[in-house]
Amino acid sequence: MLIAFACFVVTCWLACFPARQESTVQQVLQVYQSNINQLAVATDSFVFAAKTGADGKTLQALFCKARLAYKRTEWLTEYYQPYTARLINGPALAEVESEDKSVVVEPEGFQVIEELLYPGLQPGAEAELLRQAQTLRSNIGSLQTMAASLQTTDAHVFDALRLQLFRLVSLGLSGFDSPLAHNSVAEARVTIESVEQCLSIYRSSLTQVSAGFSATLNQLLAATKQYLAAHPDFDTFNRMQFTRRFANPLSESLLTAQGQLNISVFSEPRLLKPGAKNLFAEDVFNPDFYAPGAEAYASAAKRQLGERLFYDPVLSANGERSCGSCHQPGKAFSDGLKTNKALASGLALKRNTPGLLNAALQPALFYDSRVAYLEDQAKSVILNREEMHGSMDVAVQKLKRNAAYRAMFIKAYPDAEISEHAIKNALATYVRSLLALNSRFDHFMRGNNSALNATEIQGFNLFMGKAKCGTCHFAPLFNGSNPPSFTRIDAEVLGVPLTADTLHPQLDPDGGKFYAIKTALYRHAFKTPTVRNTALTAPYMHNGVFRSLEEVVAFYNRGGGKGLGLNIENQTLPEEPLNLTPSEQKAVVAFMNALTDTTSYRK
Ligand code: HEC
Numbered sequence: 264m265l266i267a268f269a270c271f272v273v274t275c276w277l278a279c280f281p282a283r284q285e286s287t288v289q290q291v292l293q294v295y296q297s298n299i300n301q302l303a304v305a306t307d308s309f310v311f312a313a314k315t316g317a318d319g320k321t322l323q324a325l326f327c328k329a330r331l332a333y334k335r336t337e338w339l340t341e342y343y344q345p346y347t348a349r350l351i352n353g354p355a356l357a358e359v360e361s362e363d364k365s366v367v368v369e370p371e372g373f374q375v376i377e378e379l380l381y382p383g384l385q386p387g388a389e390a391e392l393l394r395q396a397q398t399l400r401s402n403i404g405s406l407q408t409m410a411a412s413l414q415t416t417d418a419h420v421f422d423a424l425r426l427q428l429f430r431l432v433s434l435g436l437s438g439f440d441s442p443l444a445h446n447s448v449a450e451a452r453v454t455i456e457s458v459e460q461c462l463s464i465y466r467s468s469l470t471q472v473s474a475g476f477s478a479t480l481n482q483l484l485a486a487t488k489q490y491l492a493a494h495p496d497f498d499t500f501n502r503m504q505f506t507r508r509f510a511n512p513l514s515e516s517l518l519t520a521q522g523q524l525n526i527s528v529f530s531e532p533r534l535l536k537p538g539a540k541n542l543f544a545e546d547v548f549n550p551d552f553y554a555p556g557a558e559a560y561a562s563a564a565k566r567q568l569g570e571r572l573f574y575d576p577v578l579s580a581n582g583e584r585s586c587g588s589c590h591q592p593g594k595a596f597s598d599g600l601k602t603n604k605a606l607a608s609g610l611a612l613k614r615n616t617p618g619l620l621n622a623a624l625q626p627a628l629f630y631d632s633r634v635a636y637l638e639d640q641a642k643s644v645i646l647n648r649e650e651m652h653g654s655m656d657v658a659v660q661k662l663k664r665n666a667a668y669r670a671m672f673i674k675a676y677p678d679a680e681i682s683e684h685a686i687k688n689a690l691a692t693y694v695r696s697l698l699a700l701n702s703r704f705d706h707f708m709r710g711n712n713s714a715l716n717a718t719e720i721q722g723f724n725l726f727m728g729k730a731k732c733g734t735c736h737f738a739p740l741f742n743g744s745n746p747p748s749f750t751r752i753d754a755e756v757l758g759v760p761l762t763a764d765t766l767h768p769q770l771d772p773d774g775g776k777f778y779a780i781k782t783a784l785y786r787h788a789f790k791t792p793t794v795r796n797t798a799l800t801a802p803y804m805h806n807g808v809f810r811s812l813e814e815v816v817a818f819y820n821r822g823g824g825k826g827l828g829l830n831i832e833n834q835t836l837p838e839e840p841l842n843l844t845p846s847e848q849k850a851v852v853a854f855m856n857a858l859t860d861t862t863s864y865r866k
């Protein structure tokens with residue numbers, strides 16, 4: 264009897280793990296390693312061509328080939344080696360090393376090479392091209408080494424695949440990582456192939472569980488590739504149609520497939536929830552993610568208290584100004600002024616009041632990104648002489664004398680006294696509750712076909728393509744927060760002028776991020792804000808210089824400050840005019856107007 268049972272167990276065990284069959288995860292890693300080896304070979308050819316003085320056309324062709332080879336590996340490279348991924352395919356912009364803020368790191372990788380090769384091989388650039396090509400090859404060597412010891416799980420594989428589709432929609436198709444070669448549609452096709460290649464490893468198990476679903480998924484993948492092959496042109500590519508018909512259903516199907524295979528959804532906390540079926544689905548962002556710790560997470564009682572404090576002038580020195588004086592709900596929590604006024608002097612403040620909807624979804628705050636936590640931001644405003652000129656100690660004493668507040672604090676913070684810490688957290692909790700991601704645009708993305716009109720759809724396609732807006736205002740938050748991890752937010756130099764006078768332009772003197780980090784690179788750099796709800800937040804830019812969205816788009820269409828004729832060494836906005844026609848400019852504005860959501864937050 265015992266022996267019979269033991270035999271039964273052994274047979275089952277063998278059935279579950281057929282002797283020579285490798286696990287799905289091992290197969291995934293083998294495919295990945297072989298793709299990296301192919302990338303190395305493609306890069307070798309490019310290096311060789313650069314060394315032997317090949318002509319521009321040949322170099323461009325080999326460059327595109329190497330990039331395509333990279334795209335096949337991107338989903339796991341970005342997932343497990345984000346640092347090396349940045350060296351290989353980061354923006355062609357110098358950066359400041361985060362540990363030592365005085366060290367400027369020169370860019371390297373595909374995008375630097377792209378600038379040397381497009382529109383044609385830059386005269387005299389041969390030596391630099393070779394040096395860059397060799398550096399790229401050496402970084403790919405590091406990938407090879409790393410890939411040999413990589414470990415993963417099925418849950419991570421599916422997570423990484425979905426993130427790659429999100430990356431495709433928000434970054435790849437906008438031309439973000441290949442701004443000059445404009446090969447983004449072909450690269451998208453390879454991205455889909457890489458997803459398909461990985462899925463094929465799970466194919467037989469999936470067919471066993473549900474042959475019907477497996478076949479539908481196959482068809483969807485084939486149709487996606489067909490669509491991309493049939494619409495190769497960068498400028499006219501219909502990003503909206505692609506996202507709705509293919510990218511969103513695909514990422515959703517990946518989630519379904521994962522469920523069918525009984526692979527649990529990855530559970531590490533993230534800003535974009537790991538269970539998000541696509542980038543535009545309802546409730547996919549976790550506003551507590553950037554809270555300073557678990558004890559700071561939201562509760563209804565904290566929110567209620569925070570809301571009351573937000574509109575109560577008790578926090579300001581003269582008892583006349585609350586957060587709500589400048590951040591007004593009817594204006595998406597901005598104030599409609601070019602800049603507000605300083606409390607005592609009545610002089611104009613330096614900066615325009617930004618809206619606060621979705622502000623909590625950013626890893627850094629203020630135009631110069633100088634603060635990381637909403638808690639610290641609240642304190643800085645309350646203490647600021649020009650803004651509220653308050654004192655936290657005085658506020659604590661005043662609130663302690665108020666019975667209604669005492670009751671609210673006990674409810675919200677049962678274990679603590681009324682304190683500076685609690686005030687800051689309550690205010691931050693209120694701001695974290697101000698999410699607004701249910702605009703008409705979002706409804707359209709979720710399947711409501713009548714939510715947008717043709718002009719607004721055209722506007723989205725321009726925003727994400729020809730007009731290049733989406734290369735800085737990343738979908739779906741449309742701010743500078745880098746998808747799909749959203750852990751860094753970019754600051755950019757646009758050359759925003761002091762006045763709207765285009766005949767006598769003058770650069771606005773505000774140093775921007777330079778005040779926070781003293782490197783010439785960041786002079787006049789400002790955090791890229793969201794354009795969600797921007798219809799309600801006029802006037803625009805850190806100094807409120809533009810009164811309308813039309814003026815903003817006209818500014819971009821000219822090529823920013825440099826396009827106006829200003830001499831700005833470090834402008835990161837391309838200075839070439841966008842050549843948007845008047846009706847195209849109107850469409851971009853119409854799209855931004857469709858990003859307004861006044862239904863999601865309460866007040
Ligand atoms: C006098 C007007 C004024 C008052 C009062 C005021 N703010 Fe602001 N707020 C501003 C301005 C101006 C900025 C931008 C400052 C900068 O970036 O340097 C700002 C920025 C912010 C930001 C950063 C937004 C982002 O996306 O970076 C938050 C959050 C914020 N305020 C919340 C509050 C809270 C909470 C209070 C009350 C404690 C408050 N503000 C009171 C004018 C005001």
Ligand code: HEC
Nearest residue numbers: 730731732735755759789790791803804805815819835836
């Ligand atoms: C190079 C990156 C970059 C590109 C490309 C870009 N933006 Fe911006 N955008 C920014 C930054 C940075 C700011 C903030 C500048 C400031 O405050 O001085 C901004 C501000 C804005 C604002 C003002 C928001 C507010 O509340 O004040 C709007 C509207 C806007 N951009 C729309 C667009 C549109 C439309 C396009 C495409 C035609 C576009 N942007 C392209 C980086 C960019």
